[in-house]
Amino acid sequence: MRRGVTPDVLTDQTSAHDALNGYVPTGVSLEEAAELRERDPQEYVRRSMASMRAHCEAMVEMMRRGAVTFDYGNNLRGQARDAGFDDAFAFPGFVPAYIRPLFAQGKGPFRWVALSGDPADIYRTDELVLELFPDDQHLRRWITEARAKVAFQGLPARICWLGQGERARFGVALNDLVARGELKAPIVIGRDHLDTGSVASPFRETEAMKDGSDAIADWPILNALVNVASGASWVSFHHGGGVGIGNSLHAGQVIVADGTPEMRERLERVLTNDPGMGVVRHADAGYETAVETAREQGIRMPMLDARF
Amino acid sequence: MTTTTDVRVIRAPRGTELRCRGWQQEAALRMLMNNLDPDVAERPEDLVVYGGTGRAARSWEAFDAMVATLETLADDETMIVQSGKPVAVFRTHRGAPRVLIANSNLVPRWATWDVFRELERQGLTMYGQMTAGSWIYIGTQGILQGTYETFGSVAEQNFGGSLAGKWVLTGGMGGMGGAQPLAATLNDAAVLCVEVDPRRIERRIETRYCDRMTARLDEALRWIREATGRREPLSVGLVGN
Known part of the structure; x- marks a missing residue:
């Protein structure tokens, strides 16, 4: 700031959600922080909060100087507002600004795991992604770099964001690979509960919805029910997640590509309807990209034409 | 019988030999175990996978019961899991899910950390995070x-x-x-x-x-x-x- 330099993009992922055990106030070393935290926790929190206020004020100032600024889900804005900075919410949260446009296309964190335990099976599926979506440079970059730099933990797994239509195509193609014996064992396909149509969470995934439907929790319940009806291998419905008790409800599904014709049908159904609920949720809230996606992908919404 | 004080190292089986009656059940078994792999989980000894207290099973007794149930579960049966504990097996059909899970849910008026922690202390619930209690966490x-x-x-x-x-x-x-x-x-x-x-x-x-x-x-x-x-x-x- 004092040097008069302004970044192009500005955000923050310090542990601002926790003023005592997470954030370290400015001007304090790690050792001093540990000592102060022990000796006078109230004073520590006071200094943390004051520091977060200054931190957030500096971010708003840089935003006014032209930096593309967003909150990265650590509640820095909320803390700064509590510390008396009225303008703390001048910059947006990352979900409404940058994730929701992806959600509106049914895109979300799609993952798969090789039950064989053999990394070669995942490398074959990496190639399959590139074969199916050859024109997506962003996806190609991810798959290539993930293969080079990401170490597997437990059973080998891969993750990438795929949208409405793409998930079903890829799932069916994975099942065909298993059926042809190109993989040593079946593949498990699942996703985070943080996905397009599977979570109601007004502090994160459904912050500032266009139609004000942030706290409506019918959507994740319908998502779970649709996945049961469509024939997922296991379905879950949870409360709390990353934002805590009272703050969110969310659903998950996992489906196993075992190479059988029966699972091929179920994969096609589940991987169409699961993200489909997300497209519908966002189209219903008035997001135009979601409306377009619903139309392009042939999702029937009985009251869509009446509204748009 | 295993007690919670024993140090147990859980790792999913690899390869094509099945412990269960089909790949659908085998997949659930391996993914439950994979969530507790020391390379994957934050505190496997406490059944904690990630996110503070997100668990894969409510207790080691519940974990053992889920493993035993999955090992014998038929292609037309569904195991019902209530906050990390297997509470029933119902006859359903081949095209239905093999496992249905509900974790950490509370009636809205009671949905506070204080109430949750008290019920957790009494052994009535567990925190499932997002992919901990639903067995599809893959690490960082x-x-x-x-x-x-x-x-x-x-x-x-x-x-x-x-x-x-x-x-x-x-x-x-x-x-x-x-x-x-x-x-x-x-x-x-x-x-x-x-x-x-x-x-x-x-x-x-x-x-x-x-x-x-x-x-x-x-x-x-x-x-x-x-x-x-x-x-x-x-x-x-x-x-x-």
Whole structure:
């Protein structure tokens, strides 16, 4: 700031959600922080909060100087507002600004795991992604770099964001690979509960919805029910997640590509309807990209034409 | 009988030999176990997978009961799991899910941490996080990928699809934030990440998530200026607060 330099993009992922055990106030070393935290926790929190206020004020100032600024889900804005900075919410949260446009296309964190335990099976599926979506440079970059730099933990797994239509195509193609014996064992396909149509969470995934439907929790319940009806291998419905008790409800599904014709049908159904609920949720809230996606992908919404 | 004081190391079976009556059940068994693999879980001895107290099963007794149930579950049966404990097996049909799970749910008026922790203490519920109690956590790859998509979306909406020649300023290189340097350089940015704890930066340099480290702001800014000038990706961890 004092040097008069302004970044192009500005955000923050310090542990601002926790003023005592997470954030370290400015001007304090790690050792001093540990000592102060022990000796006078109230004073520590006071200094943390004051520091977060200054931190957030500096971010708003840089935003006014032209930096593309967003909150990265650590509640820095909320803390700064509590510390008396009225303008703390001048910059947006990352979900409404940058994730929701992806959600509106049914895109979300799609993952798969090789039950064989053999990394070669995942490398074959990496190639399959590139074969199916050859024109997506962003996806190609991810798959290539993930293969080079990401170490597997437990059973080998891969993750990438795929949208409405793409998930079903890829799932069916994975099942065909298993059926042809190109993989040593079946593949498990699942996703985070943080996905397009599977979570109601007004502090994160459904912050500032266009139609004000942030706290409506019918959507994740319908998502779970649709996945049961469509024939997922296991379905879950949870409360709390990353934002805590009272703050969110969310659903998950996992489906196993075992190479059988029966699972091929179920994969096609589940991987169409699961993200489909997300497209519908966002189209219903008035997001135009979601409306377009619903139309392009042939999702029937009985009251869509009446509204748009 | 196993007790909770024993140190148990759980790891999913590999290969094509089945312990269960079909791949659908075998998949649930392996993914339940994989969530407790010491390479995957934060505190496997307490059944905690990630996110503070997100568990794969309510207790070791419940874990053992789920494993035994999955091993004998038929192709037309469904195991019902209530907050990490298997409570029933029902005859359903082949096309139905083999497992149905509800975790941590409370009636809205009672949905507070105080009530939850009291019920958890009484052994009536458990915290399922998102993918802990639903057996599909895959470790930290998901965090890197999510951050990659976020920066990609920033590039798409503000800079015509690429962060080449752009400077990203951020803070925090802990469990979540530590993915930022690599996620930004994968989008071709020059990224400066401020972190108070030098050990966290060192760890990210060792795993090649971050390129360079310094405690001098002027040096960091010079590196960033040079990288943006050449439109080259670069990540710098700056020790500071």
